[in-house]
Amino acid sequence: MDWGALHTILGGVNKHSTSIGKIWLTVLFIFRIMILVVAAERVWGDEQDDFICNTLQPGCKNVCYDHFFPISHIRLWALQLIFVSTPALLVAMHVAYRRHEKKRQFRKGDQKCEYKDIEEIRKQRFHIEGSLWWTYTSSIFFRLVFEAVFMYAFYFMYDGFRMPRLMKCNAWPCPNTVDCFVSRPTEKTVFTIFMIAVSSICILLNVAELCYLLTKFFLRRSKKAGKPKQHPNHENKEETKQNEMNELISDSCQNTVIGFSS
Amino acid sequence: MNWAGLYTVLSGVNRHSTAIGRIWLSVIFIFRIMVLVVAAESVWGDEKSAFTCNTQQPGCNSVCYDHFFPISHIRLWALQLILVTTPALLVAMHVAYQQHQEKKLLVLTGHADPKHMEEVKKHKMRISGSLWWTYVCSVVFRLLFEAVFMYIFYMLYPGYQMVRLVKCEAYPCPNIVDCFISRPTEKTIFTVFMLVTSGICIVLNMAELVYLVVRACARRGQHNSNPPSGKGSFYGHKLSSEYKQNEINQLLTEQDGSLKDMLRRNPGLQEKGDRCSAC
Numbered sequence: 001m002d003w004g005a006l007h008t009i010l011g012g013v014n015k016h017s018t019s020i021g022k023i024w025l026t027v028l029f030i031f032r033i034m035i036l037v038v039a040a041e042r043v044w045g046d047e048q049d050d051f052i053c054n055t056l057q058p059g060c061k062n063v064c065y066d067h068f069f070p071i072s073h074i075r076l077w078a079l080q081l082i083f084v085s086t087p088a089l090l091v092a093m094h095v096a097y098r099r100h101e102k103k104r105q106f107r108k109g110d111q112k113c114e115y116k117d118i119e120e121i122r123k124q125r126f127h128i129e130g131s132l133w134w135t136y137t138s139s140i141f142f143r144l145v146f147e148a149v150f151m152y153a154f155y156f157m158y159d160g161f162r163m164p165r166l167m168k169c170n171a172w173p174c175p176n177t178v179d180c181f182v183s184r185p186t187e188k189t190v191f192t193i194f195m196i197a198v199s200s201i202c203i204l205l206n207v208a209e210l211c212y213l214l215t216k217f218f219l220r221r222s223k224k225a226g227k228p229k230q231h232p233n234h235e236n237k238e239e240t241k242q243n244e245m246n247e248l249i250s251d252s253c254q255n256t257v258i259g260f261s262s
Numbered sequence: 263m264n265w266a267g268l269y270t271v272l273s274g275v276n277r278h279s280t281a282i283g284r285i286w287l288s289v290i291f292i293f294r295i296m297v298l299v300v301a302a303e304s305v306w307g308d309e310k311s312a313f314t315c316n317t318q319q320p321g322c323n324s325v326c327y328d329h330f331f332p333i334s335h336i337r338l339w340a341l342q343l344i345l346v347t348t349p350a351l352l353v354a355m356h357v358a359y360q361q362h363q364e365k366k367l368l369v370l371t372g373h374a375d376p377k378h379m380e381e382v383k384k385h386k387m388r389i390s391g392s393l394w395w396t397y398v399c400s401v402v403f404r405l406l407f408e409a410v411f412m413y414i415f416y417m418l419y420p421g422y423q424m425v426r427l428v429k430c431e432a433y434p435c436p437n438i439v440d441c442f443i444s445r446p447t448e449k450t451i452f453t454v455f456m457l458v459t460s461g462i463c464i465v466l467n468m469a470e471l472v473y474l475v476v477r478a479c480a481r482r483g484q485h486n487s488n489p490p491s492g493k494g495s496f497y498g499h500k501l502s503s504e505y506k507q508n509e510i511n512q513l514l515t516e517q518d519g520s521l522k523d524m525l526r527r528n529p530g531l532q533e534k535g536d537r538c539s540a541c
Binding site: 002003005006009041048049057058059061062063065066069070071072074075078079082086089093097173 | 265266269281284285288291292293296297299300301304305308312314315316317426427440441442443444445446447448451452455
């Protein structure tokens with residue numbers, strides 16, 4: 001189970017997202033997850049081995065490393081990416097639930113069900129309206145919250161986004177204030193800034209998507225309020241016609257089938 | 263065979279689970295297995311090489327590491343996840359057995375065409391009868407394994423917190439030696455995270471158990487008020503209605519094609535047709 005599997009899971013959700021949602025997912029996978037896997041993990045790979053303190057005192061290096069890096073950048077980003085991509089599963093679950101309901105209707109032979117077969121239900125794309133709108137909006141909201149929380153945690157733990165070259169440490173068992181040198185500080189700073197920038201872009205995309213959904217919601221509401229309630233939706237009109245046709249056909253069917261079976 | 267292989271095996275079981283079961287499976291794979299693979303394994307990667315003791319005595323390092331870490335957290339979690347996810351295979355086996363029975367029934371009743379066989383494979387089994395008992399057993403085993411491993415964890419590493427320093431005096435260390443653990447804070451964070459998700463999974467399993475029991479009692483209550491019309495498997499019932507449907511279809515193909523087209527376009531009509539032929 002790795003990032004590839006997460007990509008497979010979330011790829012399915014993509015179908016029911018808005019365009020901004022699709023862009024967000026692409027940015028997430030290409031500019032964050034992929035960069036993390038192919039580049040950032042190598043930069044941070046030797047972070048503890050090459051963290052060198054100016055002392056021979058055993059244990060001083062371990063303690064100082066632990067003091068300055070309570071949780072590594074890489075792990076924090078991995079957790080952030082997992083948490084940020086998971087709210088999309090709420091949408092996937094809601095869509096799966098709707099599909100299940102439609103399949104049940106179809107199997108019962110409900111006349112309201114306009115699908116030819118189960119495959120069509122499986123392939124159908126749902127519009128983001130009704131309860132699905134609320135689920136979708138909640139998922140975006142959670143995404144925003146998680147992004148903000150992790151950005152704040154990052155800033156709080158590492159006091160800014162710059163990786164210093166030298167850290168002074170005097171935790172026990174270090175005998176005095178010892179100089180400790182971080183491995184690849186400039187490269188780490190570059191990647192940190194890159195990841196923060198992309199994280200901000202993702203936050204902006206989420207905010208834009210939220211605004212788009214709210215605007216769509218209010219527009220739809222004002223349209224409904226403007227038009228009188230003759231035909232609540234277009235489909236009902238067609239359905240009424242279809243029902244009439246069906247009635248006529250079933251009457252003729254009754255006569256024909258009875259005739260043949262006798 | 264790796265975590266991806268396990269994911270493939272268990273995704274199949276997912277289809278026959280309850281909604282809570284599916285949520286549980288997602289939590290297991292995304293918040294436990296995935297976090298283990300992409301994050302936790304690299305935190306514990308250098309646990310032995312960076313375990314440093316304040317001594318030059320050869321062997322002291324190894325002995326002290328072995329004394330304080332009889333089994334690494336990572337291996338314990340891997341075992342826990344494997345054992346916790348495996349009871350779902352009981353359900354998979356039972357479902358496969360039921361499907362096999364239904365296929366045999368089809369062959370006996372002369373409906374052994376590929377289309378019906380495919381449908382047996384595709385249709386979702388209802389959790390009732392003996393499958394209910396199997397499912398409940400699998401949930402109980404899951405709970406048991408989770409609880410046992412949480413307890414083992416607590417026994418081996420009391421307090422769940424990873425300390426920075428441990429004092430060791432096992433032979434051949436010459437005296438009480440200070441040993442320093444690598445990345446203790448990061449390890450504590452991930453230990454707490456994995457424990458919290460384990461707790462969430464226990465809660466989900468209990469909720470699923472309660473849901474299954476309540477559903478069974480509700481169904482029993484309904485059963486007592488409406489006497490059963492007929493026994494038989496879910497597919498047995500479907501088979502008889504499909505058999506009727508086939509008869510209707512045959513009659514209709516003997517008719518002109520336009521009528522059949524109309525019926526195909528309006529599947530609801532076939533139910534009416536069903537009623538027609540029954541009268």
